[in-house]
Amino acid sequence: MNGIPWLTVAGALPLLGSIVLTLIPPVPANSAPGDVEARDKLAKVLALAFSVATLAWVIVMATRFSTSGPTYQLTEQYSWIPQFGVHYALGVDGIALVLVGMTAVLMPVVLLASWHDADRGATRRSVKSYFALMLLLETMMIGVFEATDVFLFYVFFEAMLVPMYFMIGSFGEGPRQYAAVKFLLYSLFGGLLMLVAVIALYVYAGDSPATGHHGTFLLSSLVHVALSPTAQKWLFLGFFLAFAIKAPLWPFHTWLPDAAASAQPGAAVLMLGVMDKVGTFGMIRYCLELFPAAVSYFKVLILTLAVISILYGAVVAIGQKSMKRLIGYTSVSHFGFIVLGIFALTSQGQAGATLYMVNHGFATGALFILAGFLIVRRGSDRIEDYGGVQKVAPMLAGLFLVSGLAGLAMPGLSTFVSEFLVLAGTFSRYKVAGSFAVVGIILAAIYILWMVQRTTHGPVSESVASFRDLRARELWAVMPLIALIVAMGVYPKPVLDVINPAVKATMSQVHVTNPVPAHPAPAANAAHAPGANSSHLKGNQP
């Protein structure tokens, strides 16, 4: 504890903003429309100011993080509910730090992109509630990455659903009620199964000499609790199911396309870009670190699901008629890659998976936001309603293409680096899984390019003719993301430097070492039977 509670403030700033926004007094019912607009404008500017302040704070905080320091840094720890051994414990390792950074970057961007989402159209909705909900969600998302106490993590993990539920249900489009309820129930169900595992973990910790027979939720104590292989398997399943629903991994993904299609583009970016990362983040932080024996038992099954996700998401994406659903399904495919990288259990694969999470946030964020700009102009998200946007709005079409290329992992753009690392890491241990996953890249080219072709090329369709190009606000929303995609594609080293020590720590917790290339042994690893019950994966000693 170094005096300044960096992590608490990072999470509290958006919360403060949310409270300030709620406290803006409503305008009287009989006032002129101009007053309402001025009030809404104030709410929007305030929200943006708070999110930018959070970003600035997180940037300064990141400079305090030392890549050669201990795994968890900037830690804070206070007793919260001593009765259950619950702590308010925060700390970030490299993985959490980059995800917090990604959240802080995406937030102002999303706010700018959703500037008119709440007050557009025939029915005016409460602008200040929409922006207050976004800021509240940012607090929860930052908190969920920072928590180092399983109970605290669970609290954020579940509470996060509430603002998103209202954002979809109150401010979404189309069958928004159906999508919101489906989203909430799926996530809640997964979360409740995880709750059983969380409580059981606590009870086991209370029985363990490693914690001095005191039940605790502190991650730092829980990693020392020795669990029987059977207990590990059940607890692993409890956590993993919640994360697989969140991530979403095939076959637990069915809520995602509905939610993505019904949410406003901004909300969908937060959902796909940040919230769903909590699933993959949780797999690294909790599934791998707490239950290493179960990981070696389930990994082949999970890798299979991941490969199915990659291929299934991609194939279904090709067939979509709606842009938002298409991007939703591409995310199913991308999350397959992330899970593949995590459970390949190589440091390349995990570093790649972590980098993938960040890059996917930026790339899919940019793509979804630009798709949102198209949809606002045309009033439809059906791909067949577009055509020839390139000739009318070249800037919009050009950026749409760039972010699309980022989605299919074009070399030179950031996603290429992460996808390459994931595939290289997977291939060094699981050749078959790696080979199947590579097919996903080809499919990605089809779904992205075909969509871009149908919307921006060809003859200018009538409804598109009146499109105007990007406004300054819209440009400001997208350009930072495009700049980051290019910059991290050319020079990913700073981010990888932050990620790598954390990956190394995780790998040593799972007792895995990287297979040595050009050595016959990795093949034997790939053939590891799923029934193998050892907590040590028989990786080659370097």
Add this chain to the structure above:
Amino acid sequence: MSLAVSAAAPGTIPAPSIEYSQIAPMLVVFGAAVVGVLVEAFVPRGMRRPVHLVLTFASLVTAFVWTCVIAATSSLFAKGSAGHVAAMGAVAVDRPTLFIQGTILVMAIASVLLIADQSSDVSAFAGQAAATPGSAEERTGLLAGLVHTEIYPLALFSVGGMLLFPASDDLLTMFVALEVLSLPLYLLCGLARRRRLLSHEAAVKYFLLGSFSSAFFLFGVAMLYGYSGSVSLGAIASAVGTNSGRDTLLYAGLALTGLGLLFKVGAVPFHNWKPDVYQGAPTPVTALMASCTVVSAFGAVLRVFYVAFGTLTWDWRPVLWVVAIGTMVVGAVIAITQRDVKRLLAYSSIAHAGFIMTAVVAASVSGLSSSLFYLASYGLTTVGAFAVVTLVRDPSGEANHLSRWAGLGKRSPVLAGIFALFLLTFAGIPLTSGFTGKFAVFQAAIAGGALPLVIVGVVSSAVAAFFYVRIIVLMFFSDPVEDGPEVAVPSVFTGTAVALGTLATVVLGIVPQPVLSLANHAATQLFVR
């Protein structure tokens, strides 16, 4: 004759020693109830309501403060003593009981606030309960502005019974307490001003089924007396295992008393009265039943099963497992089809009773302490939720049908927001008291080896979340209905009750430690034997 005998031989029947100061909270409430009856007889009609209000609130607050004083300062608990059995073995004064009584009193104050509210319409209660619904007599009564002020002493008698019920250390006192708490409730249920036939149906149903369950309870007491030769819980506990020849009596007694208690809790399969009664009764009375009665009945269940049958855990645990599973599943599943908000809250109350049962079957200190916490947090939220229900009105009274609630969030965002908070609490979303409570009971259950129960519990929670969330969808995401219900501006009374519920929900969700340690402290030595 007998008087002459006792006069002739003084000393053969010793005067009972009553520790008045220790049981004063109950005596205050009963005393105020008796005075309330006298008020009905002697005070002019116009003055009765204010007098009753002062009397009722003063007695409840006094009883609450006194309870706190006993818990904090009494020498009963010196040197690690678990407590004391006062009044010749009839009334136990121990920490869990004091916690339960304090909880009941707080909830009773909140419920009486609702009962006393007359601002929004006239009153939730009928002007002349005896008049036939729809008759000319009823109309003249209404025009004359008649009100039943008897509701205050009735409520006080009922609350007094609720205080005594979990404190009874022998089964006969417990039976008397059961009747004292139930009879006024039967009456109060039939007093609804609107939809009086429904209210009468509720009262008759509750009375008939309640009498049956009381009879079963009494029959069980007789069996246990036959088994152990005593009605005292401690004596039954020490007789268990010694009189091996008469085990049939023991098990039959256990089953029958258990039946009577589980009926009051509303556990499956003795839950059928709950939806009808909760729906038909005046909403303030429903609030009283859903909070105080449930707490009191669980207090009695805990005492009987932990003290009298504490060594028979292996015999009753499988049965209560089945009851708990049935209660959770039936409550959650049937609630999905409900269209009336009070019926829905009734089924939700059944499901919650099931969640508490998971901790009861743990039969441990943490089982007791987590049940206590759950009861306190759930009861306060429930009172708040029913307080909100009283506020959503249309010209024909409360608008209880859910379709009428559509778009409420747009008309009255604050009230709908508070109700949404209560629903999220019932669903057990973190940072609300419902989550802390659920966490506590499930933790106790897992520690007690009841993992399958907890899995059923979380699946039921997910099912239950569906219908809670559906109300939120209806309130916030649907468009308002034409000529929908008005939201009455809450008076000081109802406003206080809503505020209390909201405050408890938030505080127990975010900083639950003080109440958790209070509950834990209350439970560490279990019940006095």
